[in-house]
Each structure stands twice: as structure tokens, then as C-alpha cells.
Ligand SMILES: [Ca+2]
């Protein structure tokens with residue numbers, strides 16, 4: 390019943406839209422990614438799509454990789470800090486020799502705050518990664534190694550709400566239902582991002598219409614919010 394109502398509503402909205410005329414379409418990326426993180430005190434971790442140019446300068450291997458920036462605020466002068474990423478949880482030191490280290494970065498603290506950039510080159514869809522920070526002993530500070538974050542990389546396509554990598558009328562109806570929902574708490578983070586196809590910051594019937602249009606014309610690009 391709910392679906393029938395959605396279809397009727399969508400058709401009504403579509404009719405209004407068509408009578409209002411076509412909107413300008415700007416080129417926009419159709420793929421984004423989403424990372425969720427748990428983290429400890431003293432550490433913040435930000436993840437973002439790396440700039441091509443910036444990454445190329447550092448290492449061509451990381452072209453278009455995700456960039457992470459870990460900031461540690463409890464370091465001591467001269468302390469050697471190493472960040473590394475594995476795809477399995479390390480609970481004792483022996484595992485260090487068998488675990489696959491996907492990426493690691495070292496830096497010597499010049500003050501109490503240290504920033505380490507990293508570029509996990511082998512991120513796979515919907516896989517959990519473990520980010521560790523180890524520190525050498527210096528005066529007043531003990532050596533340590535700790536798990537600072539787990540990170541699940543989940544990419545998504547803009548406009549694909551059921552995750553089948555295709556954009557069709559089902560996705561449009563999904564977004565229409567989301568736009569009418571009283572809360573978005575019941576939806577996954579990636580769905581909330583994938584639904585706002587015009588990047589207006591809101592999920593509304595206009596997004597559903599854009600998806601309906603793209604379902605009919607795959608060459609169409611979603612408009613990017615200016
Ligand atoms: Ca889909």
C-alpha cells in the first residue's frame with residue numbers, strides 16, 4: 390500500500406516538474422565514498438577523498454586514494470610515531486609479523502601535536518580496517534602501541550539507494566519515501582548521502598525526480614549544488 394501511494398505521489402510530482410520545464414544539468418561525480426570511525430582520546434582522524442595533484446606529488450600509487458589525517462595531541466619532543474593499517478585486529482606482538490600491513494607512516498614529534506597523513510591504497514568495499522599508532526619511549530613517555538580506530542570503507546553511487554549499482558525507478562521511489570520520512574535515523578549514512586543527488590543538503594522530491602530522469606537517460610548527469 391505504501392509503495393502504491395509513493396508511486397501516485399511520484400507521478401503527481403513528476404507532472405508538476407514537467408510542466409515547470411527542464412532544469413539545467415551540470416556534470417557531477419556519480420561515485421563517492423563513506424568511512425565511519427571509532428576513535429580514542431588524544432586522537433582525531435579525518436578521512437577525505439585525496440586531491441589528485443597533491444597525491445601525485447607524494448606517490449603516484451595513491452592516485453585518487455582516500456586520504457586520512459591522524460592528529461595525535463599527547464606526544465613528546467623526539468618521540469617516534471608510527472601509524473599503520475591492517476586488515477586484521479592485532480592482539481599480540483607475534484601477529485605483527487603475520488598481519489598484512491596495508492600502509493604505514495612514520496614521523497618524529499617536534500612538539501606535542503603530530504599530524505600523520507596516510508593513503509590506504511588497497512581499500513576494499515565494506516571491509517573493516519584497523520588503524521594502530523605506536524610510539525617510541527622518550528623521557529617522560531613510555532613506548533606504546535594502540536588501536537586508535539577501526540574504519541569501514543563503504544563506497545556508494547550517487548542515486549543508487551538499494552546498492553545494486555544501477556539507477557532505476559526503485560531508487561527514485563526509495564528517495565521519495567526518504568523525503569517523506571519524519572526522521573532519517575532508520576537509514577544508513579551512505580543512503581543519506583546517496584539520496585541527495587543534487588547536493589542541496591536536503592532529501593526532497595526533487596532528488597527523486599532527478600533519479601527518475603537518470604533512470605530513463607543513463608547519460609544524464611546529476612546537477613551539483615552550486
Ligand atoms: Ca539501484
Ligand SMILES: [Ca+2]
Pocket residue numbers: 584585586587588589590591592593596
Ligand atoms: Ca537534494
